[in-house]
Amino acid sequence: MEFPLVSLDMRPYVRKLNNEPNPVYYDLIGVSNHFGSLNGGHYTASCKNIATGEWNYFNDSQVGSCSKSKIVSPAAYILFYRKREEGASPPE
Numbered sequence: 001m002e003f004p005l006v007s008l009d010m011r012p013y014v015r016k017l018n019n020e021p022n023p024v025y026y027d028l029i030g031v032s033n034h035f036g037s038l039n040g041g042h043y044t045a046s047c048k049n050i051a052t053g054e055w056n057y058f059n060d061s062q063v064g065s066c067s068k069s070k071i072v073s074p075a076a077y078i079l080f081y082r083k084r085e086e087g088a089s090p091p092e
Contacts, residue, residue, distance in 0.1 A: 001074050004057045006090045027091055030080035031071055053091060
């Protein structure tokens with residue numbers, strides 16, 4: 001499974017934006033992960049701290065740092081993107 005952490009241009013996916021001359025960028029700020037089957041399983045989350053730019057991994061009562069390389073995984077279930085302000089630079 002692949003998805004972008006930064007600079008997802010939504011123009012190809014939203015009819016209303018198809019004719020926009022400039023990209024409409026969204027940056028990933030959270031991922032809900034599911035491990036298991038349709039009958040049961042376990043959920044975790046990776047979330048970006050907007051103030052610091054750091055990613056954290058949430059697993060029940062434990063929270064820890066998370067590298068960007070671990071965010072994109074086959075367990076990703078729901079992706080949360082935030083629209084980038086026009087003219088703003090991509091986050092690091």
